[in-house]
Amino acid sequence: MIINDVVCPFCGCLCDDLELEVEGDRILRVQNGCSLSEATFMNDTRLPAPIRRTASGWEEIPYADAIKETADILRDSDRPLLYGWSSTHGETQSVGVHIAERIGAVIDNTSTVCHGPSILAIQEVGHPGCTLGQVKNRADVIIYWGCNPIEAHPRHMSRYTTFATGFFVPDAQRERTIIVVDTRRNDSGGIADEFVQIEPGGDYAVLSALRAIVRGKESIIPKKVAGIAKEQLIRIAGICTNAKFGAIFFGLGLTMSRGKYKNVRNAIELTDELNRHTKFVISPMRGHGNVYGSNEVFTWMTGYPFAVDFARGIAFYNPGETTAVDILRRGECDAALIVASDPGAHFPRAAAEHLAKIPTVLIDPHVNATTALSRIQIPCTAAGIDAAGTAYRMDGVPIRLRKVIDRGYPDDAEILKKIYDRLNGELGP
Amino acid sequence: MGFSLIWYLKEFGRTAWIKKFLFAKTAPLTTPSYFRGFPEPTGRICQHALFCMMACPAPGAIEVVHVGKGWMPRIHKGHCIRCGLCVEACPHGVLKSGRILETMEREGTSLVFSFRVVIDPVLCTGCGNCCTSCPVNKVADAQMGAGGHSSNDEVIMKVQAGDVVVIHEEKCTGCKTCEGACPTNAIRIARILEGTQQTVHEGPP
Numbered sequence: 007m008i009i010n011d012v013v014c015p016f017c018g019c020l021c022d023d024l025e026l027e028v029e030g031d032r033i034l035r036v037q038n039g040c041s042l043s044e045a046t047f048m049n050d051t052r053l054p055a056p057i058r059r060t061a062s063g064w065e066e067i068p069y070a071d072a073i074k075e076t077a078d079i080l081r082d083s084d085r086p087l088l089y090g091w092s093s094t095h096g097e098t099q100s101v102g103v104h105i106a107e108r109i110g111a112v113i114d115n116t117s118t119v120c121h122g123p124s125i126l127a128i129q130e131v132g133h134p135g136c137t138l139g140q141v142k143n144r145a146d147v148i149i150y151w152g153c154n155p156i157e158a159h160p161r162h163m164s165r166y167t168t169f170a171t172g173f174f175v176p177d178a179q180r181e182r183t184i185i186v187v188d189t190r191r192n193d194s195g196g197i198a199d200e201f202v203q204i205e206p207g208g209d210y211a212v213l214s215a216l217r218a219i220v221r222g223k224e225s226i227i228p229k230k231v232a233g234i235a236k237e238q239l240i241r242i243a244g245i246c247t248n249a250k251f252g253a254i255f256f257g258l259g260l261t262m263s264r265g266k267y268k269n270v271r272n273a274i275e276l277t278d279e280l281n282r283h284t285k286f287v288i289s290p291m292r293g294h295g296n297v298y299g300s301n302e303v304f305t306w307m308t309g310y311p312f313a314v315d316f317a318r319g320i321a322f323y324n325p326g327e328t329t330a331v332d333i334l335r336r337g338e339c340d341a342a343l344i345v346a347s348d349p350g351a352h353f354p355r356a357a358a359e360h361l362a363k364i365p366t367v368l369i370d371p372h373v374n375a376t377t378a379l380s381r382i383q384i385p386c387t388a389a390g391i392d393a394a395g396t397a398y399r400m401d402g403v404p405i406r407l408r409k410v411i412d413r414g415y416p417d418d419a420e421i422l423k424k425i426y427d428r429l430n431g432e433l434g435p
Numbered sequence: 436m437g438f439s440l441i442w443y444l445k446e447f448g449r450t451a452w453i454k455k456f457l458f459a460k461t462a463p464l465t466t467p468s469y470f471r472g473f474p475e476p477t478g479r480i481c482q483h484a485l486f487c488m489m490a491c492p493a494p495g496a497i498e499v500v501h502v503g504k505g506w507m508p509r510i511h512k513g514h515c516i517r518c519g520l521c522v523e524a525c526p527h528g529v530l531k532s533g534r535i536l537e538t539m540e541r542e543g544t545s546l547v548f549s550f551r552v553v554i555d556p557v558l559c560t561g562c563g564n565c566c567t568s569c570p571v572n573k574v575a576d577a578q579m580g581a582g583g584h585s586s587n588d589e590v591i592m593k594v595q596a597g598d599v600v601v602i603h604e605e606k607c608t609g610c611k612t613c614e615g616a617c618p619t620n621a622i623r624i625a626r627i628l629e630g631t632q633q634t635v636h637e638g639p640p
Contacts, residue, residue: 023584037595038584040561044597142582156618160562164583169567169616171580179568179612193618197564 013407014043015093015390018292018400019159019166031411033391040160046391052371052415053385072384073421076343076367077428079381083341083365085317086111089330090347090370091303092294093388094418095395095407099296099303101422102345103314108429112315112339113308114330115300116293116347120258122325123267124290125301125311130267131274136253136287137401138166143173144285147249149185151273152209152259153291156193159400162291163194167253174250183245187212188259200242207264208232212239213272219243220279247283254288261290292400294347295390296407299398334360342366345418346389350376369418386418393417471517471533473510481506481529486548487521489609489626497521524548524628543633550607551625552592554599558621561597565613565622566590571606 012024025037026047036044056072057064067075080086088111091099099115106113117125141148148167155162163169168184175181186198187209195201204212208231215231218224220243227236246252254277260269273288280286292298301311308314310323313330326332330349333339334357341364350358351374362379370376371388387393390407392415397407447453466472474497483499483506491497496514499506508521508530522530523539523546539545563583566572573580575589585593592601592613599622609626 023582035596037593038563039594039597040563041559041597042561044561048596156560156562160560161583164563164567166582169564170582171573171577179570179616197616197618 009408009410011408012410013390013397013405014039014046015295015388015397015407016042016046017159017295018298019162020295020397020399020405021161021165022405026410028411031413033411042160050371050388050391051373052388052413053373053377053383056382056384059381067382069384069416069421072382073424074428075382076384077425077432079341079365079367080105080109080111080343080425081429081432083109083111083339085333085339086341086343087330087333087339088113088343088345089349090116090345091300092116092297092347093370094346095296095389095393095397096299096303096404097395098345098389098417098419098422099300100307101419101426103304103307105343105422105426105429106314106316107308107321108426108433110316110319112313112317112328112330112333113304114313114328114333115297115304116352117297117301117312118325118329119262119331119352120293120297121261121290122312122329123261124256124270126267126325127270127274131271131278134274134277134281134287135289135401137403138289138399141251141253141287141289142166142170144175144251145172145249145253146175146181147183147185147245147252149187149246149252149254150194150198150291151187151254151256152189152261152263153255153257154188154192154194155255155291158257158293159291162255163197167255168197183249185242185245200238200245202234202238202242205233208234209260209263209269210265210272213269213276215239216243216246217272217276217279220247220276220283246280246286249284249286252280252284252286254286255291256288257291258293289401296397298400298402299396299404302398302402302404331357334358337363340364343369344376344380345369345422348374348376350374350379369421371415384421385415386421387413387415389418393419395419471519471535473512473515473517474508474519474522474530474532476507477528477531477536479527479529481508482527484526484608485610486524486526487530489548490520490524490546490628492516492518492520520546545631545633547629547631548609549627549629550604550609551627552601552604552607552613553623553625554592554601555621555623556598558619559598560619560621561594561599562618563594563599564616564618565599566593568612568616570610570612571608575606 009026012026013022024039027035033047036047055066058067184198185200186195187202189206211232215227277286277288305311308321313325313328315322315328366380368376368380368383392413394409493514493516500509519532519535522532522535567583572590578584578586591603591606592599611624613622
């Protein structure tokens with residue numbers, strides 16, 4: 007059977023034009039998807055049943071036992087951490103927030119180690135953004151700053167920016183100017199009209215220099231700024247101010263290098279400056295399929311986008327204190343529930359070490375690096391493959407993930423709901 | 436003494452030598468009668484196949500430029516070596532030079548371009564940049580040009596199972612736009628120029 011318009015749940019692009027050939031509970035072929043998408047659907051090797059760590063290895067346990075034990079761990083914990091949420095749908099994230107509120111936990115999502123700084127900057131100066139459809143149909147200047155879409159979001163250029171024919175950009179190939187800014191010449195830089203090689207940690211200075219040039223103060227710029235010649239900076243500022251519609255996309259090269267959220271703030275203020283001359287927008291390149299959704303769900307339920315601490319009975323947000331990495335590094339939490347993510351592969355060593363010390367439960371369809379740090383792992387559906395739900399694209403557009411096959415696994419929202427009901431029953435109203 | 440200043444002054448200060456040096460006359464450059472001239476337009480309409488540019492062995496000798504509403508090849512005489520390959524390669528007979536067109540017609544010869552599209556599946560990330568940027572794909576499938584979503588099988592190539600798959604190689608025009616759009620150099624276009632000859636019936640048909 008051929009299913010059209012399937013949404014790929016892997017990265018923040020959430021391409022919704024895939025064509026899948028399925029037979030029973032198997033996916034046979036993926037059309038239109040990139041190699042990451044293909045691997046997401048085709049190499050979907052799941053853990054067959056819940057597992058619990060024993061003295062010598064692992065043992066399989068029934069779902070009911072795994073759910074009971076997880077609820078016990080969370081109930082007995084003084085400062086639990088609920089982390090992850092970005093590779094599943096909004097319905098699961100919502101149950102997660104309810105659990106956090108019920109047991110006074112800290113709930114955090116993966117943006118804490120990726121675009122958290124972007125959110126801090128947006129909270130300070132706002133977000134002059136737009137949907138990717140607007141970029142596709144209008145933008146004639148595209149800037150990729152500190153990101154490599156070819157590796158991380160392979161279809162971003164062909165679907166939304168560089169090569170896609172737009173309503174006001176009919177000859178995309180000729181009419182669009184692509185600028186790539188990075189510390190090294192990456193694959194995306196290879197096909198850019200203008201590649202800007204920046205010295206590591208020099209983003210803030212370069213953004214400030216561009217702001218000054220756009221303001222007409224180019225005389226105060228030194229001959230070189232973070233390894234970039236003044237002439238090139240003036241040329242780039244010229245391209246930007248002469249654009250009909252410009253779009254800046256930035257990645258972790260900006261948010262996680264020296265300066266962090268100040269870099270993003272400066273980039274947003276450059277966008278603001280450019281808007282005095284033309285129309286310019288800026289957007290983060292969100293990584294996980296539904297990381298934007300976790301920010302949305304957390305925000306509408308708690309008021310804060312990530313790192314929400316319910317220990318006081320009310321939502322408290324203080325990045326640097328209530329963020330997952332800081333809580334783990336300080337050895338503060340005494341139990342962890344990880345859902346739909348892999349902190350074992352991405353967290354600093356000290357944080358991962360603490361995860362291994364405390365009772366950690368992982369709810370994820372696949373065996374990953376966090377499995378090695380966990381006490382229990384409960385396999386579940388993968389959102390967008392065998393579970394339907396809402397996800398948010400990197401530009402904030404909600405897209406319904408589709409269920410294309412049934413592999414007989416329980417939905418992670420269901421598992422969490424059972425844990426929540428059990429906690430409610432035991433802890434009382 | 437061969438190296439003294441006075442010797443040099445004496446040698447090169449001679450009136451005869453200075454006259455010869457400054458006012459020497461060489462015969463004007465003329466094109467021998469047996470040389471072929473530069474390619475000239477025949478008056479037929481250029482269809483922008485660009486085969487002349489692809490066949491030309493001299494860098495920068497020929498380019499197809501906008502003339503009015505249409506296109507026309509422009510010869511840069513300083514670079515042209517008058518080999519006549521552009522005349523032979525043009526499928527629409529836009530150019531002529533010497534007896535090339537007559538000879539081709541008489542002997543039934545022609546130069547034919549064909550193109551091979553080769554994808555390296557190891558390097559290909561399935562990003563779809565080549566499929567979306569391809570001008571032939573853009574015409575064959577507007578959905579493809581507008582964002583890499585394939586809605587029919589009339590395109591040259593499309594993304595299947597995470598890699599680009601070539602469907603209609605024969606539609607390729609050899610423009611190499613895809614090569615420029617590929618970030619990993621996974622796609623390569625080979626331009627193949629072959630000489631062919633048809634049997635010509637001599638005498639009246």
